[in-house]
Amino acid sequence: MDRDLHAARDLAAELAVRAGRLQLDRRSTLKMGAPKAHANDVVSDVDIASEELIVDAIHAAWPDDAMQAEEGHGRAGSSGWSWVIDPLDGTRNYVSRTGPWSVCVALYEGDEAQVAVVHEPVAGETFSAVDGGGAFLNGERLPVPAGATLDKALVGVSFQPNPATKERAARVVRELLPVSGDIRRLPAALNLVYQAAGRLDGGFCLDTNLWDIAAGALIAREAGVVLGGHGPEFTTELTIGAAPALWDDLAARIRAIGIDHT
Template sequence: MDRDLTAVRDLVAGLAEQAGRLQLERRDTLRVGAPKAHVNDVVSDVDIASERLIVTAILAAWPDDAVQAEEGNGRAGTSGWTWVVDPLDGTRNYISRTGPWSVCIALYHDERARLAVVHEPVAGETFSAIDGGGAFLNGARLPVPAGTSLDRALVGVSFQPNPKTKERAARVIRDLLPVTGDIRRLPAALNLVYQAAGRLDGGVALDTFLWDIAAGALIAREAGVILGGHGAEFTTELTVGAAPALWDTLAERVRASA
């Protein structure tokens, strides 16, 4: 590996913030396209413009890299490095003005996540991490989340809004809600970075795509959040995260119903 990841992280954070400004500027004039995989899988012209901005800049700097991007600007590469881009995670929130969204960019070398940025445009918050280097919010290092007991815990829930996954999410929520402090539904990336920041004590993500969780997962892990799925490793099918004090209890509950 021959990249200065700190310099790359700073450049990528700038790209994410630039895409966030575009999203704020164009929110009043956005156009919504036809649904993708199902009726609730929406996309806007701003999603597409944001992805084009990010991918064009990345490939100008690293033309041999591969890209996996939600809105179709993917390509194979030859360098061993792969960018995973979700230009607007939480499109339904963005369009309906009912909640937060974020810009997510991760960089893998072979199969390992090496760098991540998640930017929340409205709050002006940029979460970032470099593999082995800790997690940061607007340049300040995040401490390891303290966590709490399950009956006091605030738990984030994220899921794809297709019919099959909504049934699965209903089982998880039905099991968790009576025994937790409360739950919040959030886009997957923010679910993960809010765990990193200690705003959530734990979280669950169901049937995501890699671009939904790649950046947030590295940031959460670098902050000290424990991540897993039905096994020791988290997957796009199931990601459970929690502060260390809560992990065993939350994971046991979620695995029983997910």
């Protein structure tokens, strides 16, 4: 089935901006729900309202598409296309007012990402990509990131905050922090798009869900960031990204730490 990918990108961007505006408007009146998988896996009524806004509009435009959505509004489809939605990536930052968050929307045909949007509401930045068409920030094409040697590199760190994953992530940080320029902990989507924009030289995401990384990974790849995991393909268990000049060193060091599940 043919699909106008640029129209899909434009709708995803419009919806992400609308959800971001809702999040800014309702931040002072949000209500927290019960934690999900663990005590640090928090959700608010704003997460849910944002997801409903995005899912309902996409369903109206393409009713036969499937959806994977973090807060439970997913649905089956028959078109062969599926949307992967994280309505608020970085809820802990959003709720505590301690850091950035984003709205993430990706469109897949089968197993291949075709469209991606990551919107950061506070900065008013919308990162986007269509497969094979490059990566963009607010409509301006992003150049291939130059990167830096590891001793000068700024490295992004993202991980699920459950006890087992925190222990595995700590092993990576213990190894990287002394030999890198510095590290920054960020939600996974922003980790990846900041690599695309050259703000980070590289990074890793550990034990994510597909909706955490689907949009950011396509944008990073389209900008020229090299992606992988324990092998040549990145996975939700481990996504490593880096500018081409840094990739070999950073990937080798992270893989050598031995952080795969035991």
